[in-house]
Structure formats: structure tokens, C-alpha cells
Amino acid sequence: MKQRYLPMTEKDRTEMLATIGVDTVEDLFHEIPASVRFQGEMKIPAPMAESTLVRHMRQLASKNISTNTHASFLGAGVYDHHIPSVVGHVISRSEFYTAYTPYQPEISQGELQAIFEFQTMIAELTGMDVANSSMYDGPTALAEAANLASGVTKRKQILISRTVHPEAREILQTSSHGLGLEIIEIPYKDGITDISALEELVSSQTAAVIVQSPNFFGHLEDLTAMEKLAHRDKSLLVVSSNPNSLGMLKPPGQYGADIVVGDAQPLGISASFGGPHCGFFATTKALMRRIPGRIVGETVDEDGNRGFVLTLQAREQHIRRDKATSNICSNQALNALAASVYMSAMGKEGMQEVARQNFHKAHYARQELSKIDGVEVVFSTPFYNEFVVQLSKPIKEINHKLLSYGIIGGYDLGTSYPELADHMLLAVTEERTKEDIAALCQALEELLV
Numbered sequence: 456m457k458q459r460y461l462p463m464t465e466k467d468r469t470e471m472l473a474t475i476g477v478d479t480v481e482d483l484f485h486e487i488p489a490s491v492r493f494q495g496e497m498k499i500p501a502p503m504a505e506s507t508l509v510r511h512m513r514q515l516a517s518k519n520i521s522t523n524t525h526a527s528f529l530g531a532g533v534y535d536h537h538i539p540s541v542v543g544h545v546i547s548r549s550e551f552y553t554a555y556t557p558y559q560p561e562i563s564q565g566e567l568q569a570i571f572e573f574q575t576m577i578a579e580l581t582g583m584d585v586a587n588s589s590m591y592d593g594p595t596a597l598a599e600a601a602n603l604a605s606g607v608t609k610r611k612q613i614l615i616s617r618t619v620h621p622e623a624r625e626i627l628q629t630s631s632h633g634l635g636l637e638i639i640e641i642p643y644k645d646g647i648t649d650i651s652a653l654e655e656l657v658s659s660q661t662a663a664v665i666v667q668s669p670n671f672f673g674h675l676e677d678l679t680a681m682e683k684l685a686h687r688d689k690s691l692l693v694v695s696s697n698p699n700s701l702g703m704l705k706p707p708g709q710y711g712a713d714i715v716v717g718d719a720q721p722l723g724i725s726a727s728f729g730g731p732h733c734g735f736f737a738t739t740k741a742l743m744r745r746i747p748g749r750i751v752g753e754t755v756d757e758d759g760n761r762g763f764v765l766t767l768q769a770r771e772q773h774i775r776r777d778k779a780t781s782n783i784c785s786n787q788a789l790n791a792l793a794a795s796v797y798m799s800a801m802g803k804e805g806m807q808e809v810a811r812q813n814f815h816k817a818h819y820a821r822q823e824l825s826k827i828d829g830v831e832v833v834f835s836t837p838f839y840n841e842f843v844v845q846l847s848k849p850i851k852e853i854n855h856k857l858l859s860y861g862i863i864g865g866y867d868l869g870t871s872y873p874e875l876a877d878h879m880l881l882a883v884t885e886e887r888t889k890e891d892i893a894a895l896c897q898a899l900e901e902l903l904v
Contacts (some may be wrong), residue, residue: 481789521728522726528865531866539796557751567900571752571753572799573791573795581707583745584741588749589787590786591786593620595734596734598629601693603714603738610690618670618672618676648670659688668695674836693715697721699722703814714735816887820881851867
């Protein structure tokens with residue numbers, strides 16, 4: 456049968472109604488008072504033949520603007536990176552995209568191994584001892600890190616930099632109500648966390664110092680100084696990191712981070728208009744037993760053959776909520792697999808090359824944009840693949856007009872930082888060509904006159 460769905464004839468309808476014991480479909484709703492039922496016809500198009508409907512939906516879809524139709528300079532947590540075709544090929548296999556939680560290792564070895572490889576590569580990339588099988592996304596992983604830090608230190612104060620992604624800070628604020636955490640934000644200076652302000656704020660009451668590097672503005676934080684201040688009073692240092700940048704930057708683990716979190720979206724996961732994505736969570740061995748979610752461990756069976764099982768996972772995370780270390784009971788295994796396939800396909804040299812291209816193209820773009828009247832570069836500290844510029848006209852107005860040039864503009868920072876009105880956060884990935892950058896410069900030259 457070639458139909459994408461099974462059509463229902465009037466005979467089918469009559470037979471089903473007779474089996475149920477009613478005469479009409481309306482009889483199924485007889486218990487609902489007529490006064491509250493919708494009367495008349497809904498204002499939607501009339502039914503269409505399948506070929507007509509497909510054509511209509513394609514016409515509607517063609518009105519969308521995406522990274523397939525426009526050159527995108529929009530980052531702010533979700534990035535337009537190249538995704539090798541092998542990623543889609545592997546995750547489209549039915550044994551992976553239909554897989555459920557691998558509680559039974561005897562029938563889940565493929566899924567368990569895929570998760571194990573993801574954990575291994577994330578641990579290597581971040582410079583940490585161990586990683587879990589994935590989290591919902593980067594912001595929720597960060598909130599889980601704060602929860603872990605509070606549990607370990609028996610403290611309630613969390614210091615978080617204002618250069619951390621605004622959405623991650625909002626998620627943390629939301630979760631803090633139930634956990635009884637006190638959230639204090641550290642101000643920034645010249646695009647990075649103000650170290651002097653951090654020094655004044657951190658104390659014996661602090662459970663964790665949370666930073667992001669590269670931060671939301673794209674700049675690199677002074678993790679060496681932060682590590683000293685955080686550990687001075689036995690607080691934990693939590694670093695949120697863009698995994699794509701770790702192809703060339705020193706990993707947070709080598710700076711002494713206790714927990715490293717982030718979103719794996721830059722590792723072969725489609726932007727998908729904002730999700731779903733996949734978070735990662737890596738720690739030191741000392742914190743291993745407190746990691747939220749799942750860990751897959753390597754073992755051997757009774758014949759000595761290599762095998763994989765879920766390990767170090769307390770059942771109370773699922774059935775005894777008052778004893779749980781976290782409220783996460785699932786993971787993003789399919790997206791974690793996509794990240795694993797991406798990292799495997801790229802290899803060490805490929806990851807390094809992608810990171811270098813991001814770095815150099817972003818620096819070239821900022822250099823070219825700085826030559827334009829009406830564009831001002833505002834921060835001078837080192838950055839990775841995102842940077843901030845101030846424009847002489849409102850960002851919303853400029854972004855709307857850039858669409859007519861075939862360009863998706865940067866993030867309007869005034870949305871999250873009132874003090875940065877008319878400031879745009881631009882992201883330049885390996886997907887952007889020299890021609891794309893030239894087109895952006897030309898468009899801004901014309902729009903900022």
C-alpha cells in the first residue's frame with residue numbers, strides 16, 4: 456500500500472459507530488451541554504485532495520526564513536554549523552530513533568554503547584574525569600550544577616556572572632525557588648566578569664561560582680583568577696562552555712573547574728528553530744556519585760566479553776523523589792548520538808579546524824565591520840566566534856531590513872541587557888564565507904547612512 460495514511464470510508468465510519476453503539480459522531484458528545492459546544496463551521500480552508508494539500512503546505516513553508524535561505528549571523532546559544540551527512544544517516548536508523556531508556560542491558564547494548572561513547576568524548580573535550588549520558592539542554596544542565604553544588608557544600612548562595620546566557624540565568628532563578636537557593640549576579644566589565652566584584656561577593660556562604668566561557672558576549676573569561684577565588688572558600692567552580700570552542704581553547708578542566716556544563720547543539724545538532732537539543736554535564740571523580748541523570752559504565756559479561764550497563768544510578772531518582780539528587784529522569788539520547796557521530800566523523804583534526812575557522816572568520820568580520828560609519832566595536836577583551844557591536848540605529852529596525860538582503864542579523868542585546876540598547880551580538884561560524892561577510896558589511900553601510 457502506497458498511502459501515507461489509511462483512508463476511512465463511509466462504510467468504515469458506519470461500522471465503527473455501530474460497534475460503539477451510537478448512530479452518529481455527535482452522539483459521542485451527548486454528555487457535553489449544547490450551550491458550551493462550538494456551533495457552526497470553523498474558519499479553516501475546506502478539505503483538499505492530498506496533492507493539493509501538499510502543494511499548499513509547501514507554499515506556506517516557502518515563506519519561512521531559515522539558515523537554508525539566508526546567511527545567518529545569529530548565534531546567542533544556537534548556531535549555524537556544518538552538519539556532515541553521516542549524522543542524519545545514523546540517527547535516522549530505526550534502532551536508534553525508536554529506542555527507549557536502556558534499562559535492560561541484554562537488549563540495549565547498541566544504545567548503551569552509543570551513550571558511553573558520548574560520555575567519553577565529552578569528558579575528553581572538557582578535560583573532566585566523567586560525564587553523564589546527557590541532559591535536556593545547556594540551561595537546565597547549569598541549574599542542575601547549582602543544585603549539586605548546594606548539596607555538596609551544604610550552602611545556599613550561588614554566584615553567577617551576568618555574562619552567562621540570559622535564558623540559563625532565568626532557568627536557574629526558576630529552579631532556585633524550589634531549592635531554596637539565593638542567586639546573586641556578578642556584574643561584568645569590558646565584556647567579561649568583573650573579577651574585583653567577584654572577590655567581594657564570594658564568601659564561606661557561597662556554594663558555587665558559575666561562569667560561561669566563551670561567555671554570552673563571545674568573550675573569554677579569566678578562569679585562572681576565578682578558580683582561585685572560588686576555591687579560596689571551598690566553593691565549587693562551574694563553567695558553562697561552548698563545546699565547539701574546545702577544539703582550540705584550553706578545556707575548563709585544566710583550569711580546575713569542578714563542573715563543566717553546556718549545550719551540545721554545536722556538535723552536529725540542527726538548530727531546529729530552538730530545539731530540542733542536548734545538554735552535557737561533566738565533573739571530577741569526587742563528585743561522580745552526585746551526577747544527575749544517567750551514567751553508562753563499561754563491564755564484561757560472564758564470558759568475558761565487553762558490555763555496557765547503567766551504573767551509579769540511584770533508583771530513588773525515579774521512585775523516591777524525597778531522596779533524589781535531581782528531578783531529571785530522561786535524557787536526549789538521540790541528540791547525544793548525533794553529537795557522538797559528529798565528533799567521531801570530524802576527529803581531533805577536524806574539531807580543531809572548525810574551531811580555527813570560527814575564530815579567524817569572526818575576527819576578520821569584526822575587523823571589516825569596524826571600518827563602517829555607524830558601527831562601533833564596544834569590548835576589547837579576547838573573544839571566540841561572537842562579538843558585540845553598537846549601531847547608530849535601532850537593532851530591530853536594522854534586522855528587519857537585513858532580511859531583504861538575504862541576511863539574518865545578530866541578536867538584539869537590548870532585549871536582555873537594557874544598558875546595551877542598540878548593541879548587536881554577531882556570530883560567525885565556519886559556514887559563513889568571505890562573500891557573506893562582505894554582503895553584511897555592504898548592507899550595513901547602506902542601512903546606517
